[in-house]
Amino acid sequence: MAQETTGQFDSLLEEGRRFAPDPGFRARANFNDEGVYARAAADPEGYWAEQAQELSWFEPFQTVLKWDPPHAEWFVEGKINAAYNAVDRHRKGPRRNKAAIIWEGEPGDQRVLTYDMLGREVDKAAHMLRELGVKKGDRVTLYLPMIPELPIAMLALAKIGAAHSVVFGGFSAKALHERILDAGSTLVITADGGWRRGQVVPLKANTDQAVEGTQVRHVLVVRRVGEAAGARMVPGRDIDWQDMMAAMPTTPVPAEPMDSEALLFILYTSGTTGKPKGIVHTTGGYLVGANTSLRSVFDLKEDDVYWCTADIGWITGHTYVVYGPLTAGGTIVMYEGAPDFPDRDRFWSIVERYGVTILYTAPTSIRTFMKWGPHYPAAHNLDSLRLLGTVGEPINPEAWMWYRTHIGHDRCPIVDTWWQTETGAAMIAPLPGLTVTKPGSATRPLPGVFAEVVDEEGKPVPPGGAGYLTLTRPWPSMLRTIWGDDDRYRRTYWERFPGRYMAGDGAHVDEEGYYWILGRVDDVINVSGHRIGTMEIESALVDHPAVAESAVIGRAHEVKGQAISAFVTLKEGVPIEEELVVQLKQHVVDKIGALARPEEIFFTVELPKTRSGKIMRRLLRDIAEGRALGDTTTLADPAVVEELKRRYEERYEERE
Ligand code: PRX
Numbered sequence: 001m002a003q004e005t006t007g008q009f010d011s012l013l014e015e016g017r018r019f020a021p022d023p024g025f026r027a028r029a030n031f032n033d034e035g036v037y038a039r040a041a042a043d044p045e046g047y048w049a050e051q052a053q054e055l056s057w058f059e060p061f062q063t064v065l066k067w068d069p070p071h072a073e074w075f076v077e078g079k080i081n082a083a084y085n086a087v088d089r090h091r092k093g094p095r096r097n098k099a100a101i102i103w104e105g106e107p108g109d110q111r112v113l114t115y116d117m118l119g120r121e122v123d124k125a126a127h128m129l130r131e132l133g134v135k136k137g138d139r140v141t142l143y144l145p146m147i148p149e150l151p152i153a154m155l156a157l158a159k160i161g162a163a164h165s166v167v168f169g170g171f172s173a174k175a176l177h178e179r180i181l182d183a184g185s186t187l188v189i190t191a192d193g194g195w196r197r198g199q200v201v202p203l204k205a206n207t208d209q210a211v212e213g214t215q216v217r218h219v220l221v222v223r224r225v226g227e228a229a230g231a232r233m234v235p236g237r238d239i240d241w242q243d244m245m246a247a248m249p250t251t252p253v254p255a256e257p258m259d260s261e262a263l264l265f266i267l268y269t270s271g272t273t274g275k276p277k278g279i280v281h282t283t284g285g286y287l288v289g290a291n292t293s294l295r296s297v298f299d300l301k302e303d304d305v306y307w308c309t310a311d312i313g314w315i316t317g318h319t320y321v322v323y324g325p326l327t328a329g330g331t332i333v334m335y336e337g338a339p340d341f342p343d344r345d346r347f348w349s350i351v352e353r354y355g356v357t358i359l360y361t362a363p364t365s366i367r368t369f370m371k372w373g374p375h376y377p378a379a380h381n382l383d384s385l386r387l388l389g390t391v392g393e394p395i396n397p398e399a400w401m402w403y404r405t406h407i408g409h410d411r412c413p414i415v416d417t418w419w420q421t422e423t424g425a426a427m428i429a430p431l432p433g434l435t436v437t438k439p440g441s442a443t444r445p446l447p448g449v450f451a452e453v454v455d456e457e458g459k460p461v462p463p464g465g466a467g468y469l470t471l472t473r474p475w476p477s478m479l480r481t482i483w484g485d486d487d488r489y490r491r492t493y494w495e496r497f498p499g500r501y502m503a504g505d506g507a508h509v510d511e512e513g514y515y516w517i518l519g520r521v522d523d524v525i526n527v528s529g530h531r532i533g534t535m536e537i538e539s540a541l542v543d544h545p546a547v548a549e550s551a552v553i554g555r556a557h558e559v560k561g562q563a564i565s566a567f568v569t570l571k572e573g574v575p576i577e578e579e580l581v582v583q584l585k586q587h588v589v590d591k592i593g594a595l596a597r598p599e600e601i602f603f604t605v606e607l608p609k610t611r612s613g614k615i616m617r618r619l620l621r622d623i624a625e626g627r628a629l630g631d632t633t634t635l636a637d638p639a640v641v642e643e644l645k646r647r648y649e650e651r652y653e654e655r656e
Pocket of ligand 1: 393531
């Protein structure tokens, strides 16, 4: 991995524009005292202990942090419950009848749940889960569309002390199967289907396939689509969510007082091997990270209407649709479907109709909106907006400026938040009332977070340099381990630079200490803000009977950030046919999901390899991005790559 990264830190940005916080915004901001950084640096544990007071603890913690590298325990001996903090505590005061969730389905149907209504649903669901035999410590897999039943199920599980493993609805049956097995779930909650661009996402049909050969005893099915889904219930195994909920009492279910370090959820993410990692998050620390960043980075106030457009199937949805805003008593908007259904102004229509004040979305969406043109947002009144956020991939300054101009009308601060499934909450991001922003930079680590960019030897690089992004101290919402594979946890994050968390990203720090994230430095690619391991796609490809070998890379792409290019060698005697390209793409979709579909598949008789047999993906990236070939001296046969480059260019000469 190491030798592959050289040369990746070269593309440093030249960006001179800066934007200072508006004095009015600053005056009202939740975090408007610059001293917070210094105080948190002088006493990080004190800072986090203070933030933890914003949550309700059944029993106070005795020790803020126990750090036995690479294992951390936060808020030790504290007892806390996530659902109590996200819902029940708000039912007791003036937030009782405040909208918690404003939901809109893709077809245009709407539901509003106040905190009290949400609490009742969570209680009924908790009764139901108990009746189905779910106990403290169990894991339940959720494979649902963006409908209120998803947060309801998550919160009901948290309430009774069980953990969730949410699998994004875009993953295939096969991917779901692996995740169900790995988590050891005996219950799966799904829906008959979901709506996406007017089409039905076949969640139930995928689940039927996925649970075959697993330990699953029951499948709980939410009716979302109805007849059109064509879902069939399996007697004895499948249970209708609505029917069973209707039979449940509305009596409150007391929230289980959980150890601060009790498992809250597992969320799978891609790594550098073919097998996804089950990232483990526990309760107290995760909630403190999520809740604090809502108040600091998003400046959430009582009357805000906050909309994070991420799917709950990703970490952004866990932290910034569910646990962050709800523990902070916010009103969230949740939308089921696609941004271009029925037309390309759907997001702006939602912002206008509900008076959204805070909008959090991904650079890939912003670039798509840019491509569609400013007349879509211009047709709507976006005056309610006061803060904009981005996450998931590096944002190019041009997209940042477009977001600021056409969505924020030069009035709204932009918070570019760098973080990961593993970090649980934002790590490097502006505080909108304090930080002078620069388009394309996530600015600096948040109070209580400590980052450093280091070179190959693990030595900090001076300002102006670039290298590997590391975090130098534990933080409350950090992952605790990889489910079932603590050794992999240690190796992946802590071995390369002892005592430091290695993020897997490259970063440049400028003379003023601002961080510019350069993207992944490992074999993970980021397509439209979604992380996919190249090895995962390669394993899917070689699983096809025609394929001998494959190498997958991410090629720079104007809208998606990166696009998947696959270089494939076929088995002896297999003829090269265009039909095979279609088949192989479909094979990857079946194995992983549509998000992993290669944009292009290029057949070659040989892949460029080192003398020790390692595929040099760096050279493939050079080819796919039309660059001069980097160092080829370590290649077993330099002619292979020259030939490959020539043929590739021939094929794609018309591409810009
Ligand atoms: O490469 C970084 C990129 O997304 C990766 C984490 O992906 P995931 O765990 O799926 O979480 C995405 C949402 C938190 C990182 O390693 N990334 C995330 N945010 C940014 C980013 N790259 C640049 N700028 C960001 N703001």
